[in-house]
Amino acid sequence: MTETKTVMTNAAWRAEGARRFGTDDIMQWKFRCVSCGTESSPADFEKVNADPRRAPHECIGRHLKPVMHIDGNSKPCNWTAGGMFRLSSVVEIEGIEGKPTLAFPFADYIGGEPA
Numbered sequence: 001m002t003e004t005k006t007v008m009t010n011a012a013w014r015a016e017g018a019r020r021f022g023t024d025d026i027m028q029w030k031f032r033c034v035s036c037g038t039e040s041s042p043a044d045f046e047k048v049n050a051d052p053r054r055a056p057h058e059c060i061g062r063h064l065k066p067v068m069h070i071d072g073n074s075k076p077c078n079w080t081a082g083g084m085f086r087l088s089s090v091v092e093i094e095g096i097e098g099k100p101t102l103a104f105p106f107a108d109y110i111g112g113e114p115a
């Protein structure tokens with residue numbers, strides 16, 4: 001199986017987010033869960049009392065009660081970009097605390113390509 005994930009530096013990722021969303025305020029950026037397609041922002045995470053820094057990495061379903069489980073229909077789900085199963089649309093960001101970090105694609109990415 002060929003891995004086709006995107007690899008970006010932290011600086012390039014931040015510049016791309018600012019370009020796509022028209023602000024460098026990451027709280028306003030949206031990320032799309034690679035499993036269920038739910039789009040959420042760090043501000044959305046804050047509204048449900050979850051750590052906003054997790055928004056690029058986890059489906060908001062992980063932070064809603066009751067906890068949702070992946071069954072192919074649950075939305076939002078409990079997927080995490082750094083979990084056991086990796087999907088090719090995950091973005092690998094380099095240069096954060098010295099190790100690569102896996103993140104969901106920006107919300108306006110369709111099929112791995114910029115909209």
Ligand SMILES: [Zn+2]
Pocket residue numbers: 033034035036037038059060061076077078079
């Ligand atoms: Zn999800």
